[in-house]
Amino acid sequence: MADESETNRVRERAGTEARLITALGEIIAKKGFGAVGVNAVARQAGTDKVMIYRYFGGLPELVRAYSETADFWWRPEDLLADPLPDTPEELPDAIALIFERHAAFLRAHPVTLEVLAWEMSERNALTECLEELRERRSAELLAAVAGRFGLPQDNARERLGPAFALLGGSVNYLTTRARLTPIYDGMDLTSDAAWAVLSETVARMAKALVEH
């Protein structure tokens, strides 16, 4: 009968759940967090919004499910990959490289940028997941850097910690902002040249963190 071709709607809960979760990610990546809603996600998944309520309980729970499948943030290894200077006197260059890689990571991960933007206007399962992940990975990174360059942990936490917060915050801001407003202080933040200049500046400033 014609049934076979028509009624081919998968009829499998796991598949529908998976399609809903990936659809959410696609919406975020393509349209931004402003476009997220039960209707849009269900349409993108090719199913009905009723499934969101039946299988997840609601949009917040679907968002939570999505947050558990994804990995939004870098791992310390990503930023400390070779080639990276080792000796203590090269620490400023290493910091600049970490800065560069942090920026490159974000510029290559649009969903993370959207969630970072979301954090500015709303708290939800996704932003809380990213927040928790970033806090943990930042601490790990700091410890890893201290270990690699032979700094005492408490000293690193006192001196390097706030500096990493400052520089990291700057990267988060400038990359997130650049999606819609590329110009900042006369620089085009979508260009590699601007980021090279910024990285150079970081290298120079980082020198003062190690000296005396």
Next chain:
Amino acid sequence: MADESETNRVRERAGTEARLITALGEIIAKKGFGAVGVNAVARQAGTDKVMIYRYFGGLPELVRAYSETADFWWRPEDLLADPLPDTPEELPDAIALIFERHAAFLRAHPVTLEVLAWEMSERNALTECLEELRERRSAELLAAVAGRFGLPQDNARERLGPAFALLGGSVNYLTTRARLTPIYDGMDLTSDAAWAVLSETVARMAKALVEH
């Protein structure tokens, strides 16, 4: 008659326009940019949304009118007010003080913080006004600092410019973010203590900007 007490609705275009403009500012300050809409603004102004269309043409034009009445950003004088170090060797401390005052300004101007947050998800008359204002004032600040500390303008633009962009971006990010998510890298950004630590870090890093 009872007319006088009942029909006291001002019946004056200028007054209604002014109430609409101030109502927009109140909505932004109290509820954030997500709550801005013709219905909400008209209700806050105690009038009818028809007036927004009749007198301004629509919400975007009302927003534009509001943007022309307000002054969202610091002036260079605000950040360079006395007491501020003068001598070239004190430049790092001056930079740290500018950083502190930038942060203090934003923490005291919730509407500006909301517009900064808005920039992350949307472009409109308000965000463009703030963008233009900030770009201009930043350039003025840089020139003023160069003048005050006897730096050649092109040198200042090359070395101090990117550093100001980095530090300023960090302040924008951390203050805007702290409205909803105060914790960042283990610091409570609503506390003065955290900002004191950050300022100290800036002072240390700025030393490397002047040396050699």
Next chain:
DNA sequence: CATACATGTCACCGACTGGTGACATGCATA
């Protein structure tokens, strides 16, 4: 006084939102 206009008020429209009940259909089990 009578006319014309500006101001303010109200009701309504279509579109979209989140959310729910009712129903058809297929599969697994008794």
Next chain:
DNA sequence: TATGCATGTCACCAGTCGGTGACATGTATG
């Protein structure tokens, strides 16, 4: 084979949104 349940589909609800037309009323002008 027949019953029960899970899956999927559709229609509908109430609420809000931006936007507009129609009307009442006050004021200034002829």
